[in-house]
Amino acid sequence: MTDVIKARGLTKRYGKHLAVDHIDLTIPAGRIVGLIGPNGAGKTTALKAILGLANFDGELSVLGRNPSRQRASLMEDVCFIADVAVLPRWIRVKELIELTERIHPRFSREKCQRYLASTKITPDHRVKQLSKGMTVQLHLAIVMAIDARLLVLDEPTLGLDILYRKQFYTNLLNDYFDEERTILITTHQVEEVEHILSDLIFIQDGKIALDCSMEAVQEQYTELMVRSDQAEAARALGPLFERVLMGRHIFLFKDADRAALGALGELHTPSVADLFVATMSQSGHMDGEISAFQQTAGGAVA
Amino acid sequence: MSRLFALLKREFWENRGALRTTPIVIGALYIVGTLMAIFTTVHFDNDLYTFKEAVRLFAELPEAQRANLVFQTNLLAGSSVFTIALGVVVFFYLLGALYDDRKDRSILFWKSLPASDTLTLASKLITGLVVAPLIFWVVYLATQLLTAGIAAIMVMTAGENPWTLYLGISQPIKAWLLVLASWLTNSVWSLPIAGWLLLVSSFAPRIPLLFAVLPPIVFAVLQLWIKFLQTFTFSDNLFGVLGLWFANSPLILSAQENDNAIEVALGVPGGNTFDHAVTLGNMLDRLFSQQMAIGLAVGAVFIAGALWFRTRATEG
Numbered sequence: 001m002t003d004v005i006k007a008r009g010l011t012k013r014y015g016k017h018l019a020v021d022h023i024d025l026t027i028p029a030g031r032i033v034g035l036i037g038p039n040g041a042g043k044t045t046a047l048k049a050i051l052g053l054a055n056f057d058g059e060l061s062v063l064g065r066n067p068s069r070q071r072a073s074l075m076e077d078v079c080f081i082a083d084v085a086v087l088p089r090w091i092r093v094k095e096l097i098e099l100t101e102r103i104h105p106r107f108s109r110e111k112c113q114r115y116l117a118s119t120k121i122t123p124d125h126r127v128k129q130l131s132k133g134m135t136v137q138l139h140l141a142i143v144m145a146i147d148a149r150l151l152v153l154d155e156p157t158l159g160l161d162i163l164y165r166k167q168f169y170t171n172l173l174n175d176y177f178d179e180e181r182t183i184l185i186t187t188h189q190v191e192e193v194e195h196i197l198s199d200l201i202f203i204q205d206g207k208i209a210l211d212c213s214m215e216a217v218q219e220q221y222t223e224l225m226v227r228s229d230q231a232e233a234a235r236a237l238g239p240l241f242e243r244v245l246m247g248r249h250i251f252l253f254k255d256a257d258r259a260a261l262g263a264l265g266e267l268h269t270p271s272v273a274d275l276f277v278a279t280m281s282q283s284g285h286m287d288g289e290i291s292a293f294q295q296t297a298g299g300a301v302a
Numbered sequence: 303m304s305r306l307f308a309l310l311k312r313e314f315w316e317n318r319g320a321l322r323t324t325p326i327v328i329g330a331l332y333i334v335g336t337l338m339a340i341f342t343t344v345h346f347d348n349d350l351y352t353f354k355e356a357v358r359l360f361a362e363l364p365e366a367q368r369a370n371l372v373f374q375t376n377l378l379a380g381s382s383v384f385t386i387a388l389g390v391v392v393f394f395y396l397l398g399a400l401y402d403d404r405k406d407r408s409i410l411f412w413k414s415l416p417a418s419d420t421l422t423l424a425s426k427l428i429t430g431l432v433v434a435p436l437i438f439w440v441v442y443l444a445t446q447l448l449t450a451g452i453a454a455i456m457v458m459t460a461g462e463n464p465w466t467l468y469l470g471i472s473q474p475i476k477a478w479l480l481v482l483a484s485w486l487t488n489s490v491w492s493l494p495i496a497g498w499l500l501l502v503s504s505f506a507p508r509i510p511l512l513f514a515v516l517p518p519i520v521f522a523v524l525q526l527w528i529k530f531l532q533t534f535t536f537s538d539n540l541f542g543v544l545g546l547w548f549a550n551s552p553l554i555l556s557a558q559e560n561d562n563a564i565e566v567a568l569g570v571p572g573g574n575t576f577d578h579a580v581t582l583g584n585m586l587d588r589l590f591s592q593q594m595a596i597g598l599a600v601g602a603v604f605i606a607g608a609l610w611f612r613t614r615a616t617e618g
Contacts (some may be wrong), residue, residue, distance in 0.1 A: 025346060028361075028608075048616060048617070051413075052413075053410075053413060053616035053617070053618045054616060055614070055617070071413070071418070071419075072416050072417060072418035072419075072421075073416065074416075075413075075415060075416035075417075076416040077412060079414065080414050082410045082414070083407070083410060085409050086408055086409075086410040087411050088403065088406070088408035088410045088411060089406060089408070090315075090316055091315065091316075092315075095312075095315050098308075098311075099308050099311065099312055099415075100415065102304055102307070102308035102311075103305050103308050103309070103415045103417050104415060104416060105416070123492070139411075227502075244529065269468075276379065
């Protein structure tokens, strides 16, 4: 199986600012990849280059095609949901289905109608009559009815309530994903996707800060929680990151000796959010957003 | 081909109000106006005496004159209101064609479908320049047939045979087809303007109307001013060029005197570049002129610009 996405020195400039800074990236088929980074890190810019929505410098091949020159042909094998509620508001559901069927060679009307049958959406609804959650359901039904090899989701559930968000990812995993397909997701709600991801890419200031599989994360990273009297001993073992939560000290270690750590306190597999905070702060970027992440992470642990 | 058809359908669905409802409302108003005129006549003229006199006088005219009078009326009277509405509808349609989906961000959905930007742009140009005139023409034809029927009944109540009086000799079908030919040739003639509107539509950050109208005005006023400073005269500026373009258009818009008779004319007669008599030959003459060649070149530059902006509409 060839690589779905292959980038060498992928760069995007806005004036003097490097939004994406010489990224090397290889994503094989059959993976669910989370692209995670703070606002303005270059996630959306990188996705736009991959989807042929923006020009770029460097080498980029998606399913063997150059996205900026072959967007139309690429879109036969790639689907994307870029942001919530971008379906045209004037269109009726049945018109949307007919248009997609006529334009997209791999769209299955039957599949789409099957997905829609479990929702409250009817063929005569106009998109502007649908709630935000229903619009996302409709878009997902359209996208899942397309037999594509790569699905790109850019903040697909932003602003939705928890029921729709859960259902979104459940549908995606149960009805859509298989070994042939690749899914690339960016989201701020890391906790929601971390259980479905197979690979993790952190992006920061246009550069890749971390690129590894979830198995590798579990193998390489360990979280240690100790009482404050053991903190000094833990610090001596060279942790990547330390935080304090309700009087306990939590340390993140990479490639550490688990037996030695276990003697000091409780061991956990770190959550993606914790790993993210540690990776970002290591590079000396602790801005407001990362603090917010830390709180989310703390909440999850507590 | 099926993709282009789907995109054309999309344009029609999105612009049903402008493309379908507008001509139907105009046609309905036209019919209602005709009926109101008849009722007014009947109301003040119980035995239709005046009307019958008019028909009798008309019947006394020589056949050629009768035929010409009805032919000319068919060309201009029934079509002018549709011609103007079509112009307005196409103007605003093209102005919004590449703007609306950028504004509501649905461009992100359209660009997720495997249809190239070139095909999308083509579908919009075809909708404005071919589909819109065709829809307007079908509705125009329906109103013409209806009013012709009403007129025939009226003439029969006056005791004359409408077929021998005018219908059989005035070539109504030729007049209706000439109207269609005039609209379609004008679509080609207007390509530089359509291209300009699409270009504005593809880049205007907001209020495309302002971006479409202001630059030409500023440009022309500057030209006028510079010319005035140099020679103390006003001539040869963008206003003049556009005015001449309009005056030379193959639209059936005005009337001119020909052999002491008033005859319907293409554009606005005045210059001697083109023959303004309403014939298919004169319409085609405009399409194979030097002016058209320049217009096509200008239009091509504008449309290429619109395509350039369209492919980059999702940057940033």
